[in-house]
Amino acid sequence: MEPSGEGRPIRHVGDPVLHRPCEPVTRFDEDLATLVHDMFASMYAADGVGLAANQIGVPLRVFVYDCPDETEEYRKGVVVNPVLVLPEAAARTLADYDEGCLSVPGQRASLARPDRAVVHGVDVTGVPLTVEGTGLLARCLQHETDHLDGRLYIDRLPAERREEVLHAYEEERDRPATEE
Template sequence: MGEVRPIVQVGDPVLHAPCEPVTRFDGALAALVDDMFASMYAAEGVGLAANQIGVPLRVFVYDCPDENGERHKGVVVNPTLVLPGLGERRLDAGEEGCLSVLGQYAPLPRPDHATVHGFDADGAPVTVEGTGMLSRCLQHETDHLDGYLYIDRLPAKRRKQVLAAYEQSRPVGLGSTTGHQTP
């Protein structure tokens, strides 16, 4: 499988900058994807972006259910997110959390359907359509690669509350990783 890497926490600059496109589909990318799955499972997450383990590349992995409870698992490299038009959108106001804002959740309305186009780890084109939690996951992970955390989409007051609660609940020694890795 892969190596479990530490999850970067809010405040680390790697989480707040757009990631670079992947240009090489090679063994290093395959190893990164394996590490991302291992790290996601170890942290009990349903999705993980490469910058969450300190690698500023446009890659995310996911393993989560859709609105019917059917589990979907995969990797998307260089994703492009497509959401329904404003007139066709239905919002899901469910709660959202993040492995990089450990232990904190907040309601965040997002479209209940999303499509991502990109590539798999071998460079073959992929399209992933999602509803329910999978839709939220596709949007959340693409946001990470664009340099945004879910808390950046919250109203300012709620964002401050989440960050204050995070700071109070953060275990000693848990913080941003130092240095960024490239595959």
């Protein structure tokens, strides 16, 4: 991952901006370019592989990513107003891996997702684009689109497992810092 500035603070589970659908982008201007720059900086500062705009408090349908596909080739980009397309159920293969989220720091949980995904959207200038993903990139495309729909990965977990993850997150968050 590329080094960058610190970016903007990442919002955590419980913040209302993470739990409601984001608005479509209608203006493709310098403000959008600045937002995307800040999103990459925030993602890299947090050692992430993807970040949705609402994770830094901006309720717009934009996400950035920099992660490998199943061949370990890193792919980097931005998708504005994404529409996720998954394989038909009969052609779908699920991959069950531990998933984490910068908005639920320190926690991971096993979650099955389709091993292939496609996202249609536009770039920061409004030019149409399509991103096809396999492996971690497919997971990232699904994860970030979920964010823009107001859903965290923990919302896809069975209720008991979701509660365990939230409890562990809260315990870690509330633990006083230890002195060295």
